[in-house]
Amino acid sequence: MPEREVELLAAALRQDSADLSLYVEVLSANLAESLPPGAVRVKRRRSMTERLAGRGGSVAELHVLLGEQQLSLRMDRGRVAGEIVHEVRGVVLSRRPVDVDEWIDALARSLADAAASSARAREAIERLLT
Structure with missing residues (x-):
């Protein structure tokens, strides 16, 4: 995928990131819907009020x-912490904390790399962008 397309994908992923909790909520739903089963894991935090109301709760972690590559975002009281883990056959080779912008760039690059080798991944990206 050309670099320009990766930049456009990163820009689309950044869209509406001003409210981080809402952004992570929408992004996690879009990724889970667009990517193959097992590629996205979402852990939620539910308050007692949310449990009583039967709501799913807010996103606490997105993997x-x-x-x-495993890209993780953790939400904690309105703050977002990103992490990128490089793992081969169950062995973690590197783990580094990143800010949200770097995390989004890494996600865009990983999605673009997957799209270059898979028609299904390409379709998933097109769904994310539309």
């Missing part, structure tokens, strides 16, 4: 597994 996206693409190839040998």
Whole structure:
């Protein structure tokens, strides 16, 4: 995928990121819907009020597994912490904390790499962008 398309994908992923909790909520739903089963894991935090009301709760963690990279976002009281893990056959080779912008760039690059080798991944990206 050309670099320009990766930049456009990153820009689309950044869209509406001003309200981080809402952004993570929408992004996790879009990724879970667009990517293959098992590629996205979402952990939710539910308050007592949310439990009593039967609501699912807010996103506490978002994990996206693409190839040998796992990209994680953790929400804690309105703050977002990103992490990129490079893992091969169950062995973690590197783990580094990143800010949200770097996390989005890494996600865009990983999605673009997956799209270059898979028609299904390409369709998933097109669904994310529309």
